[in-house]
Amino acid sequence: MARRTGTSALFGGRGAWLLAALLALLAAPCPALAQGTVSVLPVQGLRFGMLSTGMPTVISPLDAGRRATVELVGSGHVTLLFELPRGLRAGADGPLLPLRFGATDGRVTFPGSGTVLVFDPAAPVSFTLPPGGATIWLGGSAEPASAQPPGAYDAAITVHVVVANPAT
Amino acid sequence: MKKIALSLAALSLFAAPAVASAQTASATVTASATVQASLTASTTHQLKFGTLAMGSSSTLASSGASQAALSGLSTAGLGQIQIGHNSNVNVTTTVPTVLTNSTSGQTLGFSASCATASTSGGTGTAAASCASFSFNAATPGTVQSTYVLVGGTVTGNAASGVGIFSADIDFTFTAAN
Numbered sequence: 001m002a003r004r005t006g007t008s009a010l011f012g013g014r015g016a017w018l019l020a021a022l023l024a025l026l027a028a029p030c031p032a033l034a035q036g037t038v039s040v041l042p043v044q045g046l047r048f049g050m051l052s053t054g055m056p057t058v059i060s061p062l063d064a065g066r067r068a069t070v071e072l073v074g075s076g077h078v079t080l081l082f083e084l085p086r087g088l089r090a091g092a093d094g095p096l097l098p099l100r101f102g103a104t105d106g107r108v109t110f111p112g113s114g115t116v117l118v119f120d121p122a123a124p125v126s127f128t129l130p131p132g133g134a135t136i137w138l139g140g141s142a143e144p145a146s147a148q149p150p151g152a153y154d155a156a157i158t159v160h161v162v163v164a165n166p167a168t
Numbered sequence: 169m170k171k172i173a174l175s176l177a178a179l180s181l182f183a184a185p186a187v188a189s190a191q192t193a194s195a196t197v198t199a200s201a202t203v204q205a206s207l208t209a210s211t212t213h214q215l216k217f218g219t220l221a222m223g224s225s226s227t228l229a230s231s232g233a234s235q236a237a238l239s240g241l242s243t244a245g246l247g248q249i250q251i252g253h254n255s256n257v258n259v260t261t262t263v264p265t266v267l268t269n270s271t272s273g274q275t276l277g278f279s280a281s282c283a284t285a286s287t288s289g290g291t292g293t294a295a296a297s298c299a300s301f302s303f304n305a306a307t308p309g310t311v312q313s314t315y316v317l318v319g320g321t322v323t324g325n326a327a328s329g330v331g332i333f334s335a336d337i338d339f340t341f342t343a344a345n
Contacts, residue, residue: 040195048201053309068197088201097201142201149308150205150255151345156196163191
């Protein structure tokens with residue numbers, strides 16, 4: 001019976017296959033990294049519409065026509081962080097129209113399962129993004145002062161998504 | 169043995185704790201609102217030239233030191249519109265060129281002058297043209313009153329005869345944000 005040497009174990013028969021597989025693992029793009037890629041797509045802004053001075057207006061995250069909506073596409077374990085403005089401004093240096101975001105103003109919905117995650121947009125929220133992706137809804141309150149100057153106000157809301165990959 | 173060792177090494181690549189890594193992505197949406205302006209207008213005095221001798225003209229200045237008094241029930245005087253507003257206001261006006269006697273159909277020539285004042289009957293600041301002018305809110309967001317004073321000139325014409333001559337002056341006020 002022939003005795004395999006170390007060399008033959010590495011370069012012949014099943015050993016050769018194993019080595020090739022190891023090299024492939026090191027050289028090829030990591031599959032886990034590819035799966036952890038997430039795209040963030042802004043769909044709709046938070047639309048308070050016409051406000052009267054001194055009259056606060058609340059937009060529920062369930063208000064399809066006025067809530068902010070962002071789509072997440074991809075998969076992986078993600079953490080969302082929102083940059084929430086203190087208020088809306090009329091022009092760069094214009095007056096401030098205060099905004100407030102409550103502890104239940106954030107929603108993550110998972111279309112595949114119908115599950116809904118309620119979260120406080122002021123704090124980070126983490127979850128595993130399923131293959132079908134997720135949709136983020138954001139509500140909030142605008143609180144114009146009684147002497148709020150009339151005009152058009154706006155501000156940016158930025159959502160950062162950190163994707164943690166299980167392996168590289 | 170080497171084969172087994174190599175296989176274990178390969179398996180350990182799959183079983184070892186993952187090296188943590190993270191990717192980030194961001195998106196921005198806009199939050200928006202429009203605060204509507206408060207705007208009201210009411211006529212407090214009509215523009216009245218009073219009784220004129222047939223064929224004679226009359227002018228009521230809407231601004232400055234020569235400003236005439238506001239019209240009373242039967243006295244001649246300026247017209248006045250009180251505007252409540254919390255933003256700047258644009259004004260457009262349709263000014264008739266004649267006053268018409270509704271009985272005879274005869275007319276007298278007419279032109280208007282406009283001014284704004286911060287108090288009722290106060291000294292007015294002349295508008296360059298009645299047809300289109302604007303005034304500002306001293307404190308945007310706070311409801312305040314501005315008074316539009318309306319004067320003008322009626323041109324006498326003896327051929328137009330006697331009677332009551334009148335016309336409407338239409339003002340449109342628009343909040344400018």
